[in-house]
Amino acid sequence: MTNSDLDAVVAAVRERIDPDEEERRALADAAAELESRVYDALDDLPVDADVLQVGSTARGTWLSGDRDIDLFVRFPEELPRDELESYGLDIGHAVLPNGHEEYAEHPYVKGDYDGFDVDLVPCYDVPTAPEIRSAVDRTPFHNEYLVEHLDDDLAADVRVFKRFLKGIGAYGSDLRTEGFSGYLAELLILEYGGFEPLLRAATDWHPPVEFDPEDHGTRSFSDPLVVIDPTDPERNVAAVCSAENVARLQHYARDLLSNPREALFFNSAPPALDADGVRKHIDRRGTTPLAIVFDAPDLVDDQLYPQLRKSISGVADGLDRREFDVFRATTFAADEAVLFVELAVSERPAVERHVGPPVHVRQHAEGFYGAYAEGNDHYGPFLDGDRYVVERDREFTSATDFVTSDALFDVALGKHVESTLREDGYEVFVGDEVATLAETFGAELGWFYDPRP
Amino acid sequence: MTNSDLDAVVAAVRERIDPDEEERRALADAAAELESRVYDALDDLPVDADVLQVGSTARGTWLSGDRDIDLFVRFPEELPRDELESYGLDIGHAVLPNGHEEYAEHPYVKGDYDGFDVDLVPCYDVPTAPEIRSAVDRTPFHNEYLVEHLDDDLAADVRVFKRFLKGIGAYGSDLRTEGFSGYLAELLILEYGGFEPLLRAATDWHPPVEFDPEDHGTRSFSDPLVVIDPTDPERNVAAVCSAENVARLQHYARDLLSNPREALFFNSAPPALDADGVRKHIDRRGTTPLAIVFDAPDLVDDQLYPQLRKSISGVADGLDRREFDVFRATTFAADEAVLFVELAVSERPAVERHVGPPVHVRQHAEGFYGAYAEGNDHYGPFLDGDRYVVERDREFTSATDFVTSDALFDVALGKHVESTLREDGYEVFVGDEVATLAETFGAELGWFYDPRP
Known part of the structure; x- marks a missing residue:
């Protein structure tokens, strides 16, 4: 295997993901117009503030087709929080007349402009990142650091690495994925000076793997991957990244280097299963799947998935403690949520x-x-x-008896999962009955029954 | 509860087990006649030897109805072993004309005289017990020690204690029982000065429990009960006694003291089960019994039972390692031997x-x-x-598949059990099929399905 094989693959990937000149210009034009609108709106306010484009589109690390423009309006530190929020919304509505309000740490306005998804977020202008008053105040520092350190070549490698992380399913610091954030991807490329050196290094990582680009870290972390934020000595940028996603990167880094191919950069999910496909696997495996199905609590994913994970872990533990052997367990969610266990032993003697x-x-x-x-x-x-x-x-001689009894509520469940199960009830599907879930969760069942790294 | 309740029970037990005057006289007469015959026979031999009555009938600790007379002929240490053996047999045949030869460490003659079962055993006359040349040489020392230390009252308490041990199933240092030998029972009565003080002490034992009546022990033992042989500082008289039998004595000592009753001194086995009774328990328990049945190897019990125990432990371990959950396991033997496991999980997924x-x-x-x-x-x-x-x-999805496969021979089996299974084959009964074993092993199955301390 020569580098040129990998180079050829990377070149092909870049063909697909590098924004072309036209896309860049359209984005730059839109961002300039939006910035100028913000300053116009600021003129009407009795406060001094500036505006800053942040995020991947601000530093050339976005993938072609991404349509996100993030504009941060920086207000003076002294401004009371309620005024910051109301000014922020005033500006948002002025700049994005058809926008709507969303809520993170502050409310902010999200809207559409010229085909771009625009977030207009108010924040405080603090002297250094450790002095931030809310999480969004940190973003301008990240942006500044990356703009300063990333040249065009490195930005291109960031794009390739981000596409790779997406391809292998490890991209995103949301609590469903527990993977690599864009900022983390950028810092890793900076650390190693490019995509290929990063890949080669990752094949030999022995977690915990620790980086401190500014050599200013002040505390230790127990995470498998530690990247001290160059703008904040107390923060691990990779705190959310799970051991499994670190291992996933290591696995696919080896795979790509030994057999370079474009496919690894793009969705390589197993085929979705239909009901028949699910039944075939149940039959082949001789296990007993059992699904607890209920209306998904009305939560954002970053709240929902941790609760579902806590709940499936509680259910699996409750089953195990009653000697129903849990072979594997997972959880899915759409309109309905599913706590899914596969049992090696679903019946016990009296x-x-x-x-x-x-x-x-x-x-x-x-x-x-x-x-x-x-x-x-x-x-x-x-x-x-x-x-x-x-x-x-024995109190329960079948797993079904257990999960349909009040004893289910003795296990640790996510708060809103517990209240939903209690108040709205739930259905239990056992054995072949779970095949009907393929209608909604065919993709997830495809992963479950055809698992890959 | 007063002592008088226990005294009354003990008195009633003694009514049943104390040999009466007539029985004592008949035994003394028989022993005297046999001794005199031995000396007659010795007159014809070119060697100096003496004869010694040993065992419980020699020291008044036998239970009424026991018919064993043990006579040891003590030859000089210098006598070559083959001469000792041939002289021993000569004397045996002369004294017991209708006797037959048996084999322990030496061959010896066993025969009937006036309704008594007589053992006539040759041994060496060594100066002290630690100098013995074979295990039988120790017996005269034991006998001498006990004759010296046991008075009539203590001998009576030995009888009561031995009857108690028989009643609770803990009597016998054979390797099937792994319980208390007669000699051990006698030493414990001596140690505590009687049956009741021994019982009271046993209720509070914290194993390891250690005694050294002659205060001359030279090494340490890891057994739950240690009684240094008063005639041999290097020997634990209780070496064979299992932790379970020590616990059994403790349990029944508490039981007898809190609720004195004659029944504890006599067989309190659960009723034997017939096939229907076995099936009812199988149904009630919801478990899957599995029996490996084969012709019992032609071994004495002291060889057979350790081999059966090693084998059932190997089989249970082999099943457990393949994730068939063994709930309980045991072994029985008569003409056929049985390795019997009760499975909580007998089937596993593919x-x-x-x-x-x-x-x-x-x-x-x-x-x-x-x-x-x-x-x-x-x-x-x-x-x-x-x-x-x-x-x-999975290699085996059912426990039956495993025990009927060659993999059965990968587990640790007793040597002769293994060769019997290999050469003569075996049958496997699963579930209700084991009920047919009740015909031969109804008593054992009664214990298994109605277990008591």
């Missing part, structure tokens, strides 16, 4: 073993024996080595 | 999880991935956290 204290621990032993000496609803007590043992009736 | 190395352990990770990257006989590799995982076809 009895369960209950091991008591050693006979020589007299007080406990006598208490245990006394509690079970009478009655014929159990076997024993008998001796196993030096301990008493009884065999009692 | 796939099993196989966890590979972390992706960052590059060489192993690449080897693992490479081994599974191609082919469609497995699921994956995919990532779980930072590791590769594949789901492969």
